[in-house]
Amino acid sequence: MERVIPRSGLSARSFLMLFWAAAAIIMFSGFWSGKTLEEKRAERLQTSNETLQLLYKHAPEAKEMIAKSYGYAAFSNVGVNLVLLSAEGGTGVAHVNGSGMNTYMNMASGGVGFGLGIKDFRAVFLFENKEVFERFVNEGWEANAQADAAAKLADKGDAYGAAITVAPGIRLYKLTQNGLALQATIQGTKYWKDNELNK
Template sequence: MALVLAALALAGCATTTVTGGKTPAQKRAEIDRMARDTLDRLFEQNPPARTLYDKAYGWAVFDNLKLSLFLSGGGGAGVAVEKPTGRRIYMRMATAGVNIGLGGQKYQVVFLFQDRHTFENFVEIGLKAEAQANAVAGKTGVNAATGFTNGMAVYQLTEAGLMLQADISGTRYWPWDELNQHP
């Protein structure tokens, strides 16, 4: 239990550094800007991802900060977009686990959704990415994706560039109610 509480505390710290002290409108604008910049970087570093994006029903981008001190925890924010309607669903994410080591990593994750069903499941139910990470990756690894696996393609980018394998295991994604209530 103490491990879970410590990991959640780390996740809370990471999330507040991304969006703390801002109005909902400012948070949405910051998340939208991050998402545009991340997609631009993805298409520049992996041109085939553009073709897959063009075929996708929807997409989501998250900005994450993961910290490790024997326990790992992280958190972040993002947006999922339904392309046919332009509907935007702002979301949060958190990750927790046990890790040997000390440090931190900032990275972005891009999800591409093949169909409405996969997109809706992600935004309404959320995703507990453990077994799903392996199911999406298939045999070639997530960032090598040139097609959808189980309705999704996943890419992870760091400051150093596109990662060979995305690590989304132990991560949960869910709607951010505060940002989805528009006046």
């Protein structure tokens, strides 16, 4: 399944507006939920676990790969489409296998075009070592054109190949309820730490 997001005609200002619209989806949905911080954390952990189980269902080999990694981060998004504009926001959890430490994360992206977005789009990152994990969590990460190109060149016939290398020491699985989404566009998606839930 492919999500096509043509960005060539999107100005930097328009993209930033879409990005912050997506970020607002996350912040205000959490703010108005009426849930305590503990309830929000528990909900994030549950969604993260559901994402992992979905991944294992469609790519069983991923379980061993994740176990051998320093840590992983599982994300789930929500999308808002406004005629020709699309803003997406999502949440996730980054987990260290050795210590069991969890860091709560957010994600957001924006684009233009018809038929944008995949409902219930999931992403699972695998981190090779502590350095790349902490950089992703503490400094945030943005999928650039190079990462997007790598994602689109993934081998469709191999579950191991489905975990695309998107940056040194970082591999990525993309999936939906229907299975692996090897051709889904990730360019322009940003990931950062949720300050509220990491208090």
